[in-house]
Amino acid sequence: MAIPVVELRNVTKSFVEGDVQALRGVNLTIYKGELMCIMGPSGCGKSTLLNLVGALDRPTSGEILIDGVNLNDVENLDTFRSRKIGFIFQAFFLVPTLTALENVEIPMFDSGFVLPQEKTQKARQLLKDVGLEKKINQVPTRLSGGEKQRVAIARSLANDPAIILADEPTGNVDSKTSAMLIELLRRINQEKNATLIVVTHDPLIAAATNRVVQMLDGQIVGEKDPKSLLK
Amino acid sequence: MVLIQIVWKNLLRRKIRSVLTVIGIAVGIGAVVSLVSITDGFVHGWKNMIKGHGTDLTIVKAGTEANLLLNILDESLGDGLRQVPGLEAVTESLVDIATIEDKPSIMLFGYAAGGDYMNRLKFQTGGPITLDDKDEIILGSVLAKSLKIKVGDEIEVEREFMTVVGTCESSNVLENGAGIMSIKRLQKLMDREGKVTTFGIRLVNPSQMPEIKKEIETRFPSISALSTREFVDENEGVKMAQALSWGISLIVLLVGAIATMNTMFMSVFERTREIGILRALGWRKGRIINMIMQESIILSLCGGILGIFFGMGAVRMLNLFRQLRGLVQAEYTTFLFAEAIILALILGVLGGMLPAWRGSRMPPVEALRYE
Structure with a gap:
C-alpha cells in the first residue's frame, strides 16, 4: 500500500503585500517513492507551494503533513527542514567559497550529532554517486553548470530526506546536460526510493516523471499523463 | 569540515x-x-624611586595629597615628627620647578646634603652633594644627556650658576629628567626658606605602619601620612x-x-x-x-x-x-x-x-x- 509522505489539506497562502492570494485551498497527497512534477504558468503558485512543502514558510490556513508530521505543530522548522527535506534550486545556490565536498556537508551541520569525519565520508560517497569523485576539491567557479547541479543533487541527499524538492533543476543548463540531470534524478528515485517533487515548465522533464499535477491561479486544476506531454 | x-x-x-x-x-x-x-x-x-629612598611613609599637608607642588610644610615639623616613637629616620625634601639653561619647567628636587636620600642616589658620574650652602647640582641622566653636560661644568639655574657634581640614574623618569640640589640651597634659590614639600619616614618596624600612621595623624591633624602606594595613587597627575x-x-x-x-x-x-x-x-x-x-x-x-x-x-x-x-x-x-x-x-x-x-x-x- 502506498504511504503518503506529503499531505496538503485545504492549504491557502496570502501575502499582505499586494493583497495577493497565492494559494487557494490546495489539497494534494504525494506518496513515498514518487517522482512527480508540478506544472503551471508563471505566477500560478508553484514556488509558493514548494516553499510551504519545503517548510521554508508557513501557510495562512490549512494543514501540511510531511512524513506524518503536521508542520503547524513544529516549532523549529530549521531542524525539521534539515532532517526531512532536500532542496535542488534552479540557480544551484552553492556556497562559492566552499569546495564541492564542503558544500555537500552543509546540510549535515544541524541535522543531529555527526562526527566531522563521518560527514566528510558521506559527502564523498554522495559525490561519487553523482559521478563527481574527481571534483570534490573544486570550488563552484571551477565547475560547469551540470557539475554544479550534480553537487546540489548530492547535497540534497545528505540527510537521507523524506522528500527532495527540485525547483526548475534544469533551468540553467543546456539540453544535453538537462537530459543527463533528468536521468540522474530518475536513477536516484529508483535506487534510493527517494520521493522527488519537481517544479518545471519544461515538458521534457515533466514527461520523465511518473505523475504531473497542473496548477492555475493558486489551485490544482488536474493531473496529466506524463507521456501525453511528449506529443 | x-x-x-x-x-x-x-x-x-x-x-x-x-x-x-x-x-x-x-x-x-x-x-x-x-x-x-x-x-x-x-x-x-x-613607586620604585620612593622605595629606593627607603621611605615607608610620606608626610604631606592634609588636603593637598593630589598635587605635590601645592604641598608646603614647615621644616620645623620635622622636629615634632622625630618625637614619634618607632621612626628610624625622618628626611625632608623640597620639589619645585625651575629654568635650567634654556629649558623651562625642569623639576628640581632638594634633599639634605649628605643625607639619606642624597646618598642613596645611583651615580653614573661624580657623587653626592655633601655641603648645604655650596652652589652645586646633580643632574638626572636624561637631563644631563639632553644638556650635554658633564661633571665639573657650570650651568645656569634660575639665573644663578651651579657646578654639576654628579649625574645619576633613577628608576623614575621624573628624577632622570630633573636636577637635584641640597635642600637648603634650593630653598634659598626659590625663596622658600624653612619650607619643605614632604617628609619621608623610614620605620624601625614597617609592620607597625598602620599604628604609626594613626599616631602621626592624631598628633598633627593638619598632615596626612601616606604609604607609598597611597602617595602615588592619590597624585593628581x-x-x-x-x-x-x-x-x-x-x-x-x-x-x-x-x-x-x-x-x-x-x-x-x-x-x-x-x-x-x-x-x-x-x-x-x-x-x-x-x-x-x-x-x-x-x-x-x-x-x-x-x-x-x-x-x-x-x-x-x-x-x-x-x-x-x-x-x-x-x-x-x-x-x-x-x-x-x-x-x-x-x-x-x-x-x-x-x-x-x-x-x-x-x-x-x-x-x-x-x-
Missing part, C-alpha cells in the same frame, strides 16, 4: 577588507597599550594620566566597535542570499549568529594581538625622538596584555552582535530571492 573552516574562508573572501579592519582595530588597541603602559611605567618608576588612558580606551572601543560592525554588516548584506541558502538547508538561527560572531571576534582578536605589537612599537618610536629619549618609560605587564585582548574581544562581540542578529533574522524565502 567544522564551522571555523567556513568562518576562515568567509574572512579570506575579502582579504583587503579584513586586513584593513584588523589594522584599524590594531591601531586603536595599540594606542591603548602604549598609553596605559607609559602611565603604568611612570607610576611603577615613581597620575589620576589624570590614568583617566586619560582609559578615556581614550573607551573611545577606541566605540570607534573599533563601529568599524567592526560596519565590516560585518557589509559582509552580511553581501551574503544575504548565501545566508538564505544556509537557512534553507537547515542551519539554525543560532548557527548563523555563531558564524558571524566568530568572524567578528577573529577579526578583533587579530587586531588585538597586532595592536599589542603596534603599542610596543609606538613606545620604541617615541624613545627615538631626542627630546623624549629616556623620558618615556613603559611598563608591560601580563595584566595589560590581557586587558588589550579583553578589550579586543569586547570590540568583536559589540561589533558582531547586531549584524549577526540581523543575519539570523532573515527569512530564508526572502533571502533566496535577494539579488
Whole structure:
C-alpha cells in the first residue's frame, strides 16, 4: 500500500503585500517513492507551494503533513527542514567559497550529532554517486553548470530526506546536460526510493516523471499523463 | 569540515577588507597599550624611586595629597615628627620647578646634603652633594644627556650658576629628567626658606605602619601620612594620566566597535542570499549568529594581538625622538596584555552582535530571492 509522505489539506497562502492570494485551498497527497512534477504558468503558485512543502514558510490556513508530521505543530522548522527535506534550486545556490565536498556537508551541520569525519565520508560517497569523485576539491567557479547541479543533487541527499524538492533543476543548463540531470534524478528515485517533487515548465522533464499535477491561479486544476506531454 | 573552516574562508573572501579592519582595530588597541603602559611605567618608576629612598611613609599637608607642588610644610615639623616613637629616620625634601639653561619647567628636587636620600642616589658620574650652602647640582641622566653636560661644568639655574657634581640614574623618569640640589640651597634659590614639600619616614618596624600612621595623624591633624602606594595613587597627575588612558580606551572601543560592525554588516548584506541558502538547508538561527560572531571576534582578536605589537612599537618610536629619549618609560605587564585582548574581544562581540542578529533574522524565502 502506498504511504503518503506529503499531505496538503485545504492549504491557502496570502501575502499582505499586494493583497495577493497565492494559494487557494490546495489539497494534494504525494506518496513515498514518487517522482512527480508540478506544472503551471508563471505566477500560478508553484514556488509558493514548494516553499510551504519545503517548510521554508508557513501557510495562512490549512494543514501540511510531511512524513506524518503536521508542520503547524513544529516549532523549529530549521531542524525539521534539515532532517526531512532536500532542496535542488534552479540557480544551484552553492556556497562559492566552499569546495564541492564542503558544500555537500552543509546540510549535515544541524541535522543531529555527526562526527566531522563521518560527514566528510558521506559527502564523498554522495559525490561519487553523482559521478563527481574527481571534483570534490573544486570550488563552484571551477565547475560547469551540470557539475554544479550534480553537487546540489548530492547535497540534497545528505540527510537521507523524506522528500527532495527540485525547483526548475534544469533551468540553467543546456539540453544535453538537462537530459543527463533528468536521468540522474530518475536513477536516484529508483535506487534510493527517494520521493522527488519537481517544479518545471519544461515538458521534457515533466514527461520523465511518473505523475504531473497542473496548477492555475493558486489551485490544482488536474493531473496529466506524463507521456501525453511528449506529443 | 567544522564551522571555523567556513568562518576562515568567509574572512579570506575579502582579504583587503579584513586586513584593513584588523589594522584599524590594531591601531586603536595599540594606542591603548602604549598609553596605559607609559602611565603604568611612570607610576611603577615613581613607586620604585620612593622605595629606593627607603621611605615607608610620606608626610604631606592634609588636603593637598593630589598635587605635590601645592604641598608646603614647615621644616620645623620635622622636629615634632622625630618625637614619634618607632621612626628610624625622618628626611625632608623640597620639589619645585625651575629654568635650567634654556629649558623651562625642569623639576628640581632638594634633599639634605649628605643625607639619606642624597646618598642613596645611583651615580653614573661624580657623587653626592655633601655641603648645604655650596652652589652645586646633580643632574638626572636624561637631563644631563639632553644638556650635554658633564661633571665639573657650570650651568645656569634660575639665573644663578651651579657646578654639576654628579649625574645619576633613577628608576623614575621624573628624577632622570630633573636636577637635584641640597635642600637648603634650593630653598634659598626659590625663596622658600624653612619650607619643605614632604617628609619621608623610614620605620624601625614597617609592620607597625598602620599604628604609626594613626599616631602621626592624631598628633598633627593638619598632615596626612601616606604609604607609598597611597602617595602615588592619590597624585593628581597620575589620576589624570590614568583617566586619560582609559578615556581614550573607551573611545577606541566605540570607534573599533563601529568599524567592526560596519565590516560585518557589509559582509552580511553581501551574503544575504548565501545566508538564505544556509537557512534553507537547515542551519539554525543560532548557527548563523555563531558564524558571524566568530568572524567578528577573529577579526578583533587579530587586531588585538597586532595592536599589542603596534603599542610596543609606538613606545620604541617615541624613545627615538631626542627630546623624549629616556623620558618615556613603559611598563608591560601580563595584566595589560590581557586587558588589550579583553578589550579586543569586547570590540568583536559589540561589533558582531547586531549584524549577526540581523543575519539570523532573515527569512530564508526572502533571502533566496535577494539579488
